Amino acid sequence: MAVEFSENKAIFKNTVTIEEAEAVFEWLLREKDVEVDMIECEHIHTSVFQILAIFKPKILLPKDEELKKWIELLGG
Amino acid sequence: MKNPILEQFILESRDYLQRVGEILIKLEEEQSKDLLNELFRIVHTLKGNSGLFNFSAMTKLLHASEDLMNSLRDETISYSSHIADILLESMDIVSQMIDEVEAYGEPQLSTNERAQEKALLIREILSEKKQIETSEVLKLTSEEKTSKHYDYLVIPEEFRIKIVKAFFEGKNPIIVKYMPEEECFYKGEDPLFYVRKIPETIWSRFYLREKIEDIATFDIYRCITNFEAVTTADEETLKEHFKYILDQIEFIKPEIVSFIVPHGDKNGGPVYEDFVLDFRELLKSESIDILKNSLRALKELTSPTLFVASCLRWIEALIDYIPKSTPYIEALLRSIETLEPPMFDKIMETKKSEVEEIKVEKPIKTLEIPAELFRVFEEQRKVLEKIKDKDENIRRNTISSIILSLENAIKSLKNEELLEKFKREVKEENLETILSFIDEFIKEEKIITEEAKQLTEPQTVKTQKEERIIYKSEEPTTTKFLKVDEEKVNRLMNLIGELVVAKNSLLYLSKKVEREYGIASLSKEMKIQYSVINRISEDMQDAIMQVRMIPVATVFQRFPRLVRDLSKKLGKNVKLHIEGEDTEADKNVIEALTDPLIHLVRNSLDHGVELPEERIAKGKPETATITLRAKQEADRVIIQVEDDGRGINPEKIKIKAYEKGLITEEALSKIKDDEALNLIFLPGFSTKEETSELSGRGVGMDVVRTMVERFNGTVSVSSEKDRGTTVTMALPLSMAVSHVMLIEAAGRKYAFPLDVISETVRIREEDIHIFKGEMVVSLRGKVLPLFFLNDLIDLKAPALKNENNEYATVVINLKGEMFAVIVDSLLGTADIILKPFKGFLSSLRVFSGTAILGDGSILLVINPKELIYGS
Numbered sequence: 001m002a003v004e005f006s007e008n009k010a011i012f013k014n015t016v017t018i019e020e021a022e023a024v025f026e027w028l029l030r031e032k033d034v035e036v037d038m039i040e041c042e043h044i045h046t047s048v049f050q051i052l053a054i055f056k057p058k059i060l061l062p063k064d065e066e067l068k069k070w071i072e073l074l075g076g
Numbered sequence: 077m078k079n080p081i082l083e084q085f086i087l088e089s090r091d092y093l094q095r096v097g098e099i100l101i102k103l104e105e106e107q108s109k110d111l112l113n114e115l116f117r118i119v120h121t122l123k124g125n126s127g128l129f130n131f132s133a134m135t136k137l138l139h140a141s142e143d144l145m146n147s148l149r150d151e152t153i154s155y156s157s158h159i160a161d162i163l164l165e166s167m168d169i170v171s172q173m174i175d176e177v178e179a180y181g182e183p184q185l186s187t188n189e190r191a192q193e194k195a196l197l198i199r200e201i202l203s204e205k206k207q208i209e210t211s212e213v214l215k216l217t218s219e220e221k222t223s224k225h226y227d228y229l230v231i232p233e234e235f236r237i238k239i240v241k242a243f244f245e246g247k248n249p250i251i252v253k254y255m256p257e258e259e260c261f262y263k264g265e266d267p268l269f270y271v272r273k274i275p276e277t278i279w280s281r282f283y284l285r286e287k288i289e290d291i292a293t294f295d296i297y298r299c300i301t302n303f304e305a306v307t308t309a310d311e312e313t314l315k316e317h318f319k320y321i322l323d324q325i326e327f328i329k330p331e332i333v334s335f336i337v338p339h340g341d342k343n344g345g346p347v348y349e350d351f352v353l354d355f356r357e358l359l360k361s362e363s364i365d366i367l368k369n370s371l372r373a374l375k376e377l378t379s380p381t382l383f384v385a386s387c388l389r390w391i392e393a394l395i396d397y398i399p400k401s402t403p404y405i406e407a408l409l410r411s412i413e414t415l416e417p418p419m420f421d422k423i424m425e426t427k428k429s430e431v432e433e434i435k436v437e438k439p440i441k442t443l444e445i446p447a448e449l450f451r452v453f454e455e456q457r458k459v460l461e462k463i464k465d466k467d468e469n470i471r472r473n474t475i476s477s478i479i480l481s482l483e484n485a486i487k488s489l490k491n492e493e494l495l496e497k498f499k500r501e502v503k504e505e506n507l508e509t510i511l512s513f514i515d516e517f518i519k520e521e522k523i524i525t526e527e528a529k530q531l532t533e534p535q536t537v538k539t540q541k542e543e544r545i546i547y548k549s550e551e552p553t554t555t556k557f558l559k560v561d562e563e564k565v566n567r568l569m570n571l572i573g574e575l576v577v578a579k580n581s582l583l584y585l586s587k588k589v590e591r592e593y594g595i596a597s598l599s600k601e602m603k604i605q606y607s608v609i610n611r612i613s614e615d616m617q618d619a620i621m622q623v624r625m626i627p628v629a630t631v632f633q634r635f636p637r638l639v640r641d642l643s644k645k646l647g648k649n650v651k652l653h654i655e656g657e658d659t660e661a662d663k664n665v666i667e668a669l670t671d672p673l674i675h676l677v678r679n680s681l682d683h684g685v686e687l688p689e690e691r692i693a694k695g696k697p698e699t700a701t702i703t704l705r706a707k708q709e710a711d712r713v714i715i716q717v718e719d720d721g722r723g724i725n726p727e728k729i730k731i732k733a734y735e736k737g738l739i740t741e742e743a744l745s746k747i748k749d750d751e752a753l754n755l756i757f758l759p760g761f762s763t764k765e766e767t768s769e770l771s772g773r774g775v776g777m778d779v780v781r782t783m784v785e786r787f788n789g790t791v792s793v794s795s796e797k798d799r800g801t802t803v804t805m806a807l808p809l810s811m812a813v814s815h816v817m818l819i820e821a822a823g824r825k826y827a828f829p830l831d832v833i834s835e836t837v838r839i840r841e842e843d844i845h846i847f848k849g850e851m852v853v854s855l856r857g858k859v860l861p862l863f864f865l866n867d868l869i870d871l872k873a874p875a876l877k878n879e880n881n882e883y884a885t886v887v888i889n890l891k892g893e894m895f896a897v898i899v900d901s902l903l904g905t906a907d908i909i910l911k912p913f914k915g916f917l918s919s920l921r922v923f924s925g926t927a928i929l930g931d932g933s934i935l936l937v938i939n940p941k942e943l944i945y946g947s
Contacts, residue, residue, distance in 0.1 A: 018261060018266075018297075021296050021297075022296060025294075025296045029291065029292060043268075043269065043272070044268070045261075045266050045268070045269075046261070046266050046267045046268040046269070046299060046301055047261055047296055047297065047299070049268050049301065050284065050296075050299070050300060050301045051296060053282070053301070054284070054291060054294065055291070066272060067272075069280075070268070070272070070280075070282070073281060073282060
């Protein structure tokens with residue numbers, strides 16, 4: 001699994017695909033004051049990306065410099 | 077009107093409006109980007125100026141016109157006769173408003189209303205076109221889209237700078253707009269992935285194309301994200317990259333200038349004028365380090381949120397690409413001055429060719445420009461002096477920045493030794509050591525500069541030549557012309573006129589000294605002095621005449637519009653040809669020409685020029701030509717109005733003149749054709765029945781003659797059937813100085829123009845004969861009508877005789893018609909500045925005007941023609 005959920009934290013690793021989108025969406029709908037750890041993440045599918053754009057959760061920025069630029073644009 | 081700014085506004089606006097009219101008409105003949113740009117700029121300036129005063133309707137109309145011109149410029153609307161009409165009419169309204177402002181201080185209500193209506197009409201046109209435009213845009217394929225359809229400000233400045241740099245590095249950045257389909261996820265597409273993999277991306281962004289009202293119901297499998305990126309990859313590569321989804325991609329090939337948009341708060345910050353001036357100078361040296369230093373200093377003083385700071389950042393980015401980037405830097409410098417977005421249009425035109433030229437001509441740099449370096453050092457020295465007593469913290473910061481500046485400056489010299497020395501000495505960042513280094517440097521540099529001057533000479537020449545190429549478009553258009561209110565020139569002319577008259581009294585005085593006091597030597601000296609003053613005053617007179625000379629172009633320039641409008645109305649094709657518009661004549665003469673010329677051109681248009689069908693039938697070109705010609709012949713200015721129309725039939729003229737009783741039956745048979753043509757100038761020749769809406773051949777011809785003659789001119793006509801008609805007017809170049817003969821009647825001084833006097837004689841009472849109640853005198857075998865001036869001008873006094881019982885008599889010759897006028901005494905000749913009557917007195921035709929004499933008394937100048945025929 002590229003995404004691990006705990007109560008108020010989700011950890012994205014490697015590539016997050018469209019298969020994870022629903023789980024991420026449900027989790028964000030359910031939980032408040034959450035944090036997404038993307039440190040080890042390399043890519044997220046556009047569907048997940050736009051979910052993050054809508055919810056604007058707090059994000060720990062990825063190490064991948066190129067992805068980081070995109071995540072910064074989310075303005076979370 | 078007291079407000080000098082308003083006066084200036086009126087003066088300038090008239091010039092601008094004149095130019096706008098000219099351009100609008102020229103544009104009908106040839107589409108020119110330059111002209112459109114000029115047009116836009118002028119109207120923009122006009123609008124800005126009008127905004128200074130509370131003429132909101134004027135500003136509104138100008139604003140609308142400006143927008144329309146802008147649409148013309150970016151070709152969303154194409155120039156047509158209809159658009160030209162609208163713009164010309166708008167400018168007419170503005171012109172009228174300016175007249176009203178001058179007369180009443182503000183535009184009149186009705187004019188304001190007209191302006192509002194016109195502005196509304198223009199707005200309607202613009203919005204109509206916009207609708208058409210948007211529907212057309214939809215039809216465009218992605219490749220056809222150009223830079224204007226993109227909002228460049230969404231790209232942050234730092235990225236726009238990078239993009240512009242890429243341009244200068246020879247790349248062609250492309251904007252990629254990616255609008256994924258909603259269902260793309262079902263097709264296994266990952267738009268973000270595609271975008272991330274675009275090669276050579278400089279900048280990219282995403283945005284959600286719709287707002288999510290209720291998050292809970294959002295369909296996560298629907299793509300609502302759009303992407304944009306700027307890349308330097310070539311189009312082929314990009315097409316390959318997006319080959320499966322090309323229908324969702326739009327490529328825009330932008331222009332470099334679209335990105336150079338300084339942005340920020342326009343208020344506040346230090347004063348930049350000096351900086352701009354200095355920087356322009358520095359720019360010529362092309363020394364990048366020095367320019368950067370100069371920028372850094374100002375940037376530190378400017379809050380980064382300011383518009384100016386943005387300009388400075390742009391300049392800083394562009395400096396690396398001098399000289400290619402020089403025109404852009406120039407435009408940005410102008411923006412700093414004006415706080416307006418940079419105008420690149422001008423450089424766009426010249427850029428292509430000139431950049432090439434610069435490449436070829438760029439001189440090999442060997443020696444740097446010590447003068448600029450010198451200034452850097454001196455400036456930094458000043459700063460150091462200033463911070464001497466400042467707080468330690470401030471001092472340290474400033475010193476570091478100064479060291480950096482100096483280091484860069486020295487680096488540009490490429491003198492390793494000096495650089496080492498500098499680094500060694502300033503290591504401790506001690507203010508005093510830096511100061512002493514600077515002093516030493518300045519001293520040394522002075523010597524180097526002198527030596528270098530000689531060595532660099534040939535290069536300097538080359539540099540300047542190159543500069544001229546680059547800065548051609550930048551050279552301020554200030555000319556050495558001085559705009560002066562006519563009143564001031566008139567006053568000067570009057571004063572000179574008085575001087576001319578006053579100097580005459582010196583001559584009388586010297587005669588008196590000799591005659592009454594018998595001091596011949598003093599009289600002789602006075603005469604010498606007189607001749608000196610005489611020479612100076614003549615020169616002055618000549619000079620002021622030159623000042624008053626204006627080109628006939630000032631009258632001619634209104635005709636393109638007149639011909640355009642009238643020929644359109646009449647359904648005739650007419651080309652106006654103007655020759656010799658540089659010919660100069662006195663302002664009064666030029667002004668006097670206006671009305672007669674309008675009459676003549678109208679006549680040509682209405683009666684001379686045939687309808688296109690008729691011309692074709694006659695085997696003539698469909699488009700008729702009316703020529704306005706001016707030339708100088710001796711002391712006269714010749715103005716001709718020539719058309720290639722149907723000409724005047726002299727037979728018809730003769731018969732009509734006879735019918736009107738203007739010529740006798742005998743004359744009818746004898747009169748030659750060319751003489752017959754000139755009958756049209758006779759008063760009463762034309763009748764109402766043949767006037768048309770515009771004019772009638774003959775209508776106004778006597779008016780034309782009267783006007784021309786009033787200014788001592790002549791008018792004649794020549795014509796050939798089906799070949800055309802030419803009316804020629806000849807007027808004196810200047811009318812300011814008149815030579816007159818002073819006479820006395822009933823104790824007052826009067827004057828006759830010298831050019832009508834054929835002689836002065838003394839006649840005895842017994843020489844006067846009376847035939848049928850009219851007085852005559854026989855003079856050298858000729859019988860002349862004789863009049864008493866006192867009777868003619870209603871002076872209630874009998875004429876005086878001299879001791880020999882003789883009357884002083886002036887013999888007048890008016891175009892061959894001679895008569896004699898008895899006056900009290902003859903006082904001699906004089907040069908005077910004749911001032912025509914104004915207002916109520918202007919109806920007093922018997923006098924052509926007044927002049928002030930040396931003793932301050934007023935001289936009335938008699939109009940001999942009116943004297944006889946008027947009474």
